[in-house]
Amino acid sequence: MRRGTAATALVASLALAATACGGSDGGDSAEGPVTLTYWDTSNATNEAPTYKALVQEFEAAHKDIKVKYVNVPFDQAQNKFDTAAGASGAPDVLRSEVGWTPAFAKKGYFLPLDGTEALADQDKFQASLIEQARYEGKTYGVPLVTDTLALVYNKQLFEKAGVEVPKTWDDLKKAAATIKERTGVDGYQGSAAGYYGQPFLHGEGTDTVDAEGKKITVASAEAKKGYKTWLGLFDGKGLGKADTTADAYAHKQDAFVNGKVASIIEGPWEITNFYKGSAFKDKENLGIATVPAGSTGKAGAPTGGHNLSVYAGSDKAHQEAALKFVNFMTSAKSQETVALKNSTLPTREDAYTDEVRADPGIAGYQGVLAAAQPRPALPEYSSFWTPLDDELPAIASGKKSLDKGLSDAETAIAELVPDFGK
Numbered sequence: 001m002r003r004g005t006a007a008t009a010l011v012a013s014l015a016l017a018a019t020a021c022g023g024s025d026g027g028d029s030a031e032g033p034v035t036l037t038y039w040d041t042s043n044a045t046n047e048a049p050t051y052k053a054l055v056q057e058f059e060a061a062h063k064d065i066k067v068k069y070v071n072v073p074f075d076q077a078q079n080k081f082d083t084a085a086g087a088s089g090a091p092d093v094l095r096s097e098v099g100w101t102p103a104f105a106k107k108g109y110f111l112p113l114d115g116t117e118a119l120a121d122q123d124k125f126q127a128s129l130i131e132q133a134r135y136e137g138k139t140y141g142v143p144l145v146t147d148t149l150a151l152v153y154n155k156q157l158f159e160k161a162g163v164e165v166p167k168t169w170d171d172l173k174k175a176a177a178t179i180k181e182r183t184g185v186d187g188y189q190g191s192a193a194g195y196y197g198q199p200f201l202h203g204e205g206t207d208t209v210d211a212e213g214k215k216i217t218v219a220s221a222e223a224k225k226g227y228k229t230w231l232g233l234f235d236g237k238g239l240g241k242a243d244t245t246a247d248a249y250a251h252k253q254d255a256f257v258n259g260k261v262a263s264i265i266e267g268p269w270e271i272t273n274f275y276k277g278s279a280f281k282d283k284e285n286l287g288i289a290t291v292p293a294g295s296t297g298k299a300g301a302p303t304g305g306h307n308l309s310v311y312a313g314s315d316k317a318h319q320e321a322a323l324k325f326v327n328f329m330t331s332a333k334s335q336e337t338v339a340l341k342n343s344t345l346p347t348r349e350d351a352y353t354d355e356v357r358a359d360p361g362i363a364g365y366q367g368v369l370a371a372a373q374p375r376p377a378l379p380e381y382s383s384f385w386t387p388l389d390d391e392l393p394a395i396a397s398g399k400k401s402l403d404k405g406l407s408d409a410e411t412a413i414a415e416l417v418p419d420f421g422k
Contacts, residue, residue: 034064036322037068037091038095039072039081039091039094040070041071041073043074044073047344050337050342051069051329054329054337058328064321065321065325070091077095078097081096082107090311092318092319092325093310096141096306096309098375099304105135109312110309117326118322120327124332124348124349125347128374129303134377135379141309142309142330144307145305145306148267148302148365148372149265149291150365150368151264151289151290152264152266152274152287153289154259154285155285155287156279158262160183163178168294169292169294172187176237176262177237185262186255186262188261188263189243189252189256190265191249193249193393195385197227197392198301198302199302201223202301203292203295203298203300205294205296206220208388209417211381214419215422216413216417216421219406219410253270257279258279268343268344268345268361271343275343288365288367290368291368291371303369303373308326308329308330310322345362386412387408387412391409392405
């Protein structure tokens with residue numbers, strides 16, 4: 001949901017907030033169990049059933065705690081929580097996208113978790129993911145799942161065309177043409193969404209902003225070079241044309257899982273859907289590789305994922321119960337369960353059991369995580385997707401030139417970080 005439409009969600013947001021336990025209105029009796037409210041932002045169809053089952057396990061093991069489970073659509077959750085927390089009522093626990101964590105921490109909505117039960121196993125988690133959950137020296141989330149983007153490809157089509165997995169964007173362009181010539185199928189379909197443009201920036205050694213230097217770099221020479229490469233992958237033999245329709249994401253996924261395109265850039269949240277497609281009934285046909293490198297010779301996809309965070313506005317009893325819940329949900333056993341059911345990536349090494357590693361999708365994505373680039377701990381960073389999601393489709397469709405679109409994105413980002421230079 002866009003920031004401009006947040007007001008339309010106010011009634012729904014407050015209705016959800018009313019069920020939260022951020023104060024004395026949680027509905028708990030003095031003798032009865034504490035009732036937590038948990039907002040889960042996972043996919044309601046493919047992922048949520050696993051989390052709901054874990055909630056039931058937690059309740060069975062903690063008779064003094066009940067959990068009110070609420071599945072909130074991911075694209076609405078950030079604004080809903082912002083509204084609910086600002087109105088002094090929010091869920092006790094939120095499944096927060098990693099980019100939201102510093103933003104809500106800055107506003108004082110999240111409870112610092114250092115030294116609490118929630119982080120009792122801190123040394124078991126990947127250090128970079130803990131670092132990504134920190135803001136100004138304090139930790140405000142426990143990593144639940146992690147992800148990154150990878151080049152996913154159809155091994156059979158690549159083998160039929162006699163092409164190797166591309167190491168650079170130029171290699172990908174050449175491979176796409178060969179695949180088209182020898183199989184009749186497009187070799188690659190790109191995306192006009194802002195998040196999917198990040199590997200092209202990182203491949204040129206840049207990002208939308210230089211957080212440490214407090215400078216906006218989305219229209220820099222390096223960024224323009226990266227986006228020029230991105231734009232060029234919509235035009236050529238074996239390259240799918242830019243799809244800027246509202247259903248672009250679904251179109252891309254459908255084409256890939258049914259063997260109508262040989263490769264795309266995608267994240268592990270789609271592994272279970274890949275396996276449902278006709279092209280990947282044999283899971284071993286799914287190839288997963290590091291995204292191609294830019295002119296710097298380095299590949300760099302963004303690190304994503306979700307943390308569990310505790311609402312700072314909840315009372316002591318609910319916070320203590322929430323800390324137990326977060327500890328349970330992020331335990332090695334729970335993460336193993338989620339990985340096996342949802343094919344998502346655990347955030348702690350002891351959850352990568354032999355059974356988890358046997359999933360080719362998980363194993364493949366785990367292999368590309370080393371090349372992922374963590375996001376800067378900048379509260380406004382996740383808000384940059386809005387101007388990029390506006391400008392990149394306009395550029396890809398030819399409605400704006402590359403220079404004009406990036407200039408407009410730079411202007412919009414400057415409004416979000418007014419103390420940054422250009």
